[in-house]
Amino acid sequence: MESEVIVHNGGCHCKRVRWKVRSPASIVAWQCDCTDCSMRGNTHFIVPSREFELNEDSKQFLTTYTFGTHTAKHIFCKVCGITSFYIPRSNPDGFAVTYRCVDPGTLKHVEIRHFNGQDWEASFGKTGISACSKISSE
Numbered sequence: 549m550e551s552e553v554i555v556h557n558g559g560c561h562c563k564r565v566r567w568k569v570r571s572p573a574s575i576v577a578w579q580c581d582c583t584d585c586s587m588r589g590n591t592h593f594i595v596p597s598r599e600f601e602l603n604e605d606s607k608q609f610l611t612t613y614t615f616g617t618h619t620a621k622h623i624f625c626k627v628c629g630i631t632s633f634y635i636p637r638s639n640p641d642g643f644a645v646t647y648r649c650v651d652p653g654t655l656k657h658v659e660i661r662h663f664n665g666q667d668w669e670a671s672f673g674k675t676g677i678s679a680c681s682k683i684s685s686e
Contacts, residue, residue: 553599558650560630564609567633569645570599574657577647578677582665584615584622588631591660592644594680600633600643638663638672642681 551572559566575593580586613622621635632649636642647658663675672678 554654556645556650556654558632558645559603559606560609560625560628560632560649562625562628562630564627565606565625565630565632566603567606567645568601568603569595569633569643569650571595571645573654574659575647575655576659576661576680578644578663578675579660580663580665582663582668584620585665590631590646591648592634592636592646593658594636594639594642594644594677596642596681596683598683600645602633637668638677639681 553570554573556569577591577593579591609626610623611626619640620637622631623634624631633643633645636644
C-alpha cells in the first residue's frame with residue numbers, strides 16, 4: 549500500500565457533520581459482520597486518533613450509541629442518521645472512518661478485508677487490525 553499521507557475530507561449525507569482525516573490515498577478498509585456493522589453495511593478504515601479532526605461546528609449534530617462492552621462508540625448524525633466515523637472496539641485509541649463518506653477524488657485504491665465480527669475475539673487476534681490505530685515509526 550502507498551504510504552504518502554494526504555488529507556481526505558468527508559462527512560455525513562446532510563453535510564452537517566464534516567471532518568478531515570490524514571491517511572494514504574490507498575487504504576485497507578474493513579468489512580465487519582458484527583451485528584451492528586452488518587445491519588449498517590459499514591466498511592471502514594482505521595486511523596490513529598491524532599489523524600482525525602472533527603469540524604467544531606459538527607459536534608452539535610452528533611449522538612452516540614453503545615452496546616455490549618460499550619467500548620465502541622457508534623457516533624452518527626442526529627439529522628440524517630449516517631455513521632461517517634466512530635470509535636471502534638478493536639481500536640479505541642483511533643477512529644474508524646466509513647470510506648464511502650470520504651469526499652470523491654482523494655481515495656485512489658481501497659482494499660477490502662473481512663473482519664469476522666461474529667467471532668470477534670478470534671478475528672481480532674488473527675487480522676492485525678489493532679495495529680491500524682498505531683503511529684508507524686518510519
